[in-house]
Amino acid sequence: MMKQIFLATLIALSLGSVFARDAAPLADDPVIEQRLISISEEMRCLVCQNESLAGSRSDLANDLRREIRILISEGKSDDQIRSFMVERYGDFVLYRPPVKPLTWLLWIGPFVILGIGIAGLLVYLRRRNSSVPNVVLTDADNQKIDALLNAADKKEG
Structure with missing residues (x-):
């Protein structure tokens, strides 16, 4: 049965190449x-x-x-x-x-959009930095932080 299917496929492929034409x-x-x-x-x-x-x-x-x-x-x-x-x-x-007034948007538009994006990013970053308060740590705060870090190191080790 398998040989018959293989033979039929081979014959079909052979006939297909006989009837094939060159691309017009x-x-x-x-x-x-x-x-x-x-x-x-x-x-x-x-x-x-x-x-x-x-x-x-x-x-x-x-x-x-x-x-x-x-x-x-x-x-x-x-x-x-x-x-x-x-x-x-x-x-x-x-x-x-x-390049004419009607197509200025096609030529300059991408640069304008890029400039607006950069300006927006800069405004966002400045606002984000100004909203974080500057906190000065005291020596007691630094000692507490060191103690917590040392305790964490001892747990891992």
């Missing part, structure tokens, strides 16, 4: 495909947001790459394609959005 190229023209990759690596996937349009496998990324491929086929330049994408989806679609 993404575009008929390799030049178009190279331009597509070059342009889409500069753009952010709007779904994943941390992945380039070239590397994303989301449905939206596939649609946007198809749109870029069509624009390339129509003879649009790289700048015209980028402008079209920015016009349609905003500056956020670019990995390096231009």
Whole structure:
């Protein structure tokens, strides 16, 4: 019985490799495909947001790459394609959005948030330090502490 299962599996794998096909190229023209990759690596996937349009496998990324491929086929330049994408989806679609008043938050925002966090931490630490009273121990207090520590050492030993 085990030999029959093994033989059936071997035959199925052999037939599978006979019917397997090579991966279909993404575009008929390799030049178009190279331009597509070059342009889409500069753009952010709007779904994943941390992945380039070239590397994303989301449905939206596939649609946007198809749109870029069509624009390339129509003879649009790289700048015209980028402008079209920015016009349609905003500056956020670019990995390096231009520095202008509308995108200042994208460029400066992380530093502002970091500065606010550091300032908040400093205020917290100063308040915490000022709320602890400065207590000066007397010689009698120090002797009591030494006695307690020595008693603890004797118990352990």
